[in-house]
Amino acid sequence: MQTQIFEHMESNVRTYSRSFPVVFTTAKNARLTDEDGREYIDFLAGAGTLNYGHNNPEIKKALIDYLSEDNIIHGLDFWTTAKRDYIEALEEIILKPRGLDYKVQFPGPTGTNAVEAAIRLARKVKGRHNIVTFTNGFHGVTMGALATTGNRKFREATGVPTIGASFLPYDGYLGDHTNTLDYFEKLLGDNSSGLDIPAGVIVETVQGEGGINVCHTDWLKRLERICRAHDILLIIDDIQAGCGRTGKFFSFEHADVVPDIVTNSKSLSGLGLPFSQVLMRRELDVWEPGQYNGTFRGFAMAFTTAAAALRTYWQDDSFEREVQRKGNLIAERFASIATWISEQGIDASERGRGMMRGIDVGTGEIADKITQRAFENGLVIETSGHDGEVVKCLCPLTISDEDLSQALEILETSTKEALTDIT
Ligand code: PLP
Secondary structure, eight states: OOOHHHHHHSOTTOOHHHHSOSOEEEEEBTEEEETTSOEEEESSHHHHTOTTOBTOHHHHHHHHHHHHTTOOSOOTTOOOHHHHHHHHHIIIIIIGGGTOOEEEEOOSSSHHHHHHHHHHHHHHHHTOOOEEEETTOOOOSSHHHHTTOOOHHHHHTTSSOOOSEEEEOOTTTTOTTOOHHHHHHHHHHOTTSOOOOOSEEEEOSEETTTTSEEOOHHHHHHHHHHHHHTTOEEEEEOTTTTTTTTSSSSGGGGGTOOOSEEEEOGGGGSSSOOOOEEEEEGGGOOOOTTSSOOSOSSOHHHHHHHHHHHHHHSSSSHHHHHHHHHHHHHHHHHHHHHHHHHHTTOOOEEEEETTEEEEEOSOHHHHHHHHHHHHHTTEEOEEESTTSOEEEEOOOTTOOHHHHHHHHHHHHHHHHHHHHHHO
């Protein structure tokens, strides 16, 4: 396989190609093929961008039809038929049935653009600068979003201080017996606590990059109550956990909370095209025209595929039930793998929600050995967490039962092989 050109030309900043150093050519649903014709099952799926699988036929057909009719491909933020079709689908299929009355903003196309827009909006609405965020949170790497991201590696790469955010302990950060929101409430009620009253709180309901840390639904409900009581906006970053990943379209549906602002990206376009949105309670739309600008605000091809994804998968609850069923299969197998690892004297546990799941194996070194073995055995799977200690499953939600069971088999075998190498 010819890889020299990448090593010669591509910046050191590249990441995933280090874990999976082959040249991929084609992909279909949960399967990737490399240049040598070798197939892999994809448990990474664009880090949660391919919830509906690679080259999903219904979604791709909508794009091919759109392209073949000379429809608008780029139109700044013009009104287009593609945009109208998407917004109608969003309102009719997703928002109205859930009783949500949001307006939508299309910022630049990546997740971090949506987070930047969301926190700037919160600041503008409340006239305060501070944003509360949580340990192990990941919200993107542009300056504003990065200030709310915990990981030191990313923060250090800016070369200047990141400002405007205060970190609080996420649910479970101080162990099972401490409710970390007691601390938040205490800080808010104490004029001498040093916490600037925030404009907003940004939170993931399941921390994806942070290690599949799941907050309890009661914790999230209480966070919502605290925000309401103190006139603080609740921003849910659903960029990784949204679009069905946890078994509901929005991950906060499990807790029955209504965020003031929501960010979506990754799987929103349905086909892996860059696309993001910010949903905001109607009365929060205080932007002046053009005040948050950008050339690529709303991508017509992505409007088309995103509308197709909503129409194909979200008209009723059958897809949600499928995600929950497959999520249970993954959870059971992950739990049995974790038990086996613990029996070898290494503390391990399974956690997650829906099809966003991981096995915490304690150290990044062990997790890397497992994922390397898995890749040799035909499974693309990554790690997350502060030390990369969680082997993480983000496979397409559309994965077939056969591929899912084969992938779980590969993961179990690879874990056993990796641990035999170590012990
Ligand atoms: N927010 C969350 C929860 C994420 O998981 C990510 C990316 O992993 C981002 C924001 C940033 O998205 P992007 O990488 O598209 O900028």
